[in-house]
Amino acid sequence: MSNGFEALASIFACLDLGFAEQVLSEAYRPEGSVGRPHRSLLGMFKAELAKRLGGVRSYRRLHSLLEADEALRSLCEIKADERAYDRATLMRFRRRVGPERLERIMSSFLRQLDEMGVLTGEAVALDAVFIKAYSRRDPEDNRRGLFDSEARLRKQGRNVVLGYGVHLAVDAGSEMPFTVMVGSANVNEKRISTPLLHKARKRSRKVKRIVADSQYSSEAFRSEIKRLGAEPVIPYPRNQRKGEKGVLRVDKRFRSHGPWRLKRLYRCRSAIERVAARLVDHFGLEQVRTRGLRNVFIHTLLCLIAMLTIAVSACLLGHRDLMRSPVTLMKLTGRI
Secondary structure (H helix, E strand, O other): OOOOOHHHHHHHHHOOOHHHHHHHHOOOOOOOOOOOOOOOHHHHHHHHHHHHHOOOOOHHHHHHHHHHOHHHHHHOOOOOOOOOOOHHHHHHHHHHHHHHHHHHHHHHHHHHHHHOOOOOOOEEEEEEEEEEOOOOEEOOEEEEEOOOOOOEEEEEOOEEEEEEEEEEEEEOOOOEEEEEEEEEOOOOHHHHHHHHHHHHHHHOOOOOEEEOOHHHOOHHHHHHHHHOOOEEEOOOOOOOOOOOOOOOEEOOOOOEEOOHHHHHHHHHHHHHHHHHHHHHHHOOOOOOOOOOHHHHHHHHHHHHHHHHHHHHHHHHOOOHHHOOOHHHHHHHHOOO
């Protein structure tokens, strides 16, 4: 198998994807029903993971690989007389399955990691990643996209970006994603913070600290964190609690100031930056080739599931130290 896909055989072989297949089948009619039978649901799911795990940048390239590589066809359960999955086929599959079912599959992987003792769950870090939309600006209303009307503008550094915000909650100890929400790029973090907190809380009842940057600083959010029995580790911006000593702050050079204990706890926030970097560099988060909030959410969930697939398979293959190293694990399993 070419292009590093030989590693996928070892990774998929060690995983129990029976639950995923059961969840996916809920979106389709049972076998034997009237009408044309659907393609292999688990095969299309594996093809979506292969695209992200194999670093394939486009569905056109994935289609070419599925047509040419017999071993990859077999891995993705494409029969000899069947056409390779094309972009339209996989798009219909993703839309039909929907984000709710993909979140359940993601939860299943997280449960496996929890049972393996990977997740600590004590410190949860929150942050947002902004990704560009698959569209250009609407000339009649340049605040939104021409081909993607749900995409919005957001200032990022010196640039203005048309796209979406991927709001993540990450287990700071293991650097595994707990949950995600996706909104238009102009949606402020404070509006997403409370529902994101409650989704993360459902993943783990052991949460003791919520760590986030000053974008999440509001008395309402801090009070909600305390109500849930956790401690907010969030620096105050300059316009809040002016002149007061003993509070956590971060300056323009990203240096933290305040009590030593809070500065030490605030270091956990860097975990979410590493997670975001891996999602972009190794799992194709920024390779958005779909439009609309729901479709971008589905794309994001598939990227997170691919990340969790690496973590679970690394533990099952006896390489727990590589669960955050997708490139090294793929190279190693490709030689097994």
